Amino acid sequence: MKKYQVVGIGNAMVDVLTRAEDGFLAEAGIEKGIMQLIDMERAVALYGQIGPAREISGGSAANTIAGIAQLGGRTAYVGKVKDDQLGAIFAHDLRAQGADYVTGLAPKDADGETGRCIVVVTPDGERSMNTYLGVTEFLEPSDIDPNMMADAEWIYLEGYRFDGPDSHAAFAKAINACKGRGGKVALTLSDPFCVERHRDAFRMMIREDVDLLFCNRAEMLSMYQTDDFDAALKQAGEEVELVACTDSEHGAHIISGRVRRHAPAVATQIVDATGAGDLFAGAFLWGLVNGYDAETCGRMGCVAASEIISHIGARPEADLKALFAKHQLI
């Protein structure tokens, strides 16, 4: 038995969550519903503009790993924080959830700080993300422990982590170590504009290394540069063993070769959409490593996503296993 069922690699960050009317987004130059990268200067200026906030550990892959850990999965996370207060908060919240977290810590005198994401939540529950990467941008091959990757059934790679000078090399090292010992690779496309920035690198990885692809409708369309969703799903199904594509209130589409299955969305009141895709992936992966069929995994994903969007913050609050039981999935 491998030590880890899933090891995630991503951008480590603390979310700074605040509410605002839609008018504020235009005023502050924020594009609605996507993730924008910002520098420290912009982060300070924007922080001065937003209302009172709360801080909750985030990071896309870290949210996924937190979900798997809460479900009792054997899991670990790799992503760089600094030796500062936000770094301590991030590390605590992952470990307290039961995930291993042993990545290289940027020292107190390193440039930059622990990454943070200023998340502006509008009355419709949509989140618009403004990410200051800080030290997490500089995750490099030396931060990847090949033994850890070799000892993982799955590694889960965050698309956002394609930003950064040494990230591709770090991913390659992780993939080689994992696949060399029979492990599998899952990738999430993260964001349509992230796909824009890294389409070729994503495409190469999808064709050569990826066994399970997570994305949403917008990312899928951006990936295959088309408006034809069904055609894009079909093409993805030809390139990857398993594709799980979320589709907002339409649930999720699970593509396995030529077989297409559907998992319905679970109705809830949307308070804050942050982390919906992350927890979908976490629940899906937990189902997969525990032997559930792909359709059930998709249903688990939709249940977990509905939990996350029903409250502020991208880490699970309710007992996900109890929710799966309530929906007769386990």
Place this chain on the structure above:
Amino acid sequence: MKKYQVVGIGNAMVDVLTRAEDGFLAEAGIEKGIMQLIDMERAVALYGQIGPAREISGGSAANTIAGIAQLGGRTAYVGKVKDDQLGAIFAHDLRAQGADYVTGLAPKDADGETGRCIVVVTPDGERSMNTYLGVTEFLEPSDIDPNMMADAEWIYLEGYRFDGPDSHAAFAKAINACKGRGGKVALTLSDPFCVERHRDAFRMMIREDVDLLFCNRAEMLSMYQTDDFDAALKQAGEEVELVACTDSEHGAHIISGRVRRHAPAVATQIVDATGAGDLFAGAFLWGLVNGYDAETCGRMGCVAASEIISHIGARPEADLKALFAKHQLI
């Protein structure tokens, strides 16, 4: 017109909020429902024991001031933070709410860090607080700007702030400056064990300087060392011009000399009791400085308290003025 309607002085801290079953409190040596002071070593150990948490600006008097600011009151806060990430979070959240915050900042190389309070919320919504004071313990007379106090209709003093070597002298300086220009003094007793630690100093201040006393039932009984609540209220009424004593689900008792009025509690589901008393005081004071009678102020306090306990965190989320309007108080 004075620049400020209310200036608060208290312990500046960020709340670290986590949920746990009652059994955890015993395991971790936490006494339920009260505030315990802890040192950094204990703070680190306890942080290692708790589950995932979220960080929301807190501090008793700061919560009160945030409430007054949200209502549109002219208000400021004095309480010491450090030049670190938690200090920046605390300062941001007060200013973003519309309160002035210009207190002396402990430098990066000062001993200790910005204060924090590990708040463990049990399933019944009760909060048990574990406070690492950090630099806020060392608020001293030089941190008090007499011009600011002179320019305040009211100063609001947090009982918790009686802990610390120079706090009594700092309070005396603030009171003198405020009263010297016709201002008034409100005091909150904060916690029954805080009353235990500082009963004589509280009593002297109540008799000599306090125009408005905030407390809850347990603090009132501890103050007058009796089990007879009515007798304690009566005695307080003889010593202070106005007394506002909260009484959980029984609402609040407002004592003005020999006249005793009652404000009913506003029913809600208790998610997290943190800050109920703080927001009661904030709403009460806002009513008072805007010319409402004491009973209406008490009703406003109960409405604000019910808002705070209906969600995680001690800063208001709903529009308090809209709630007052809904309850036909304005």
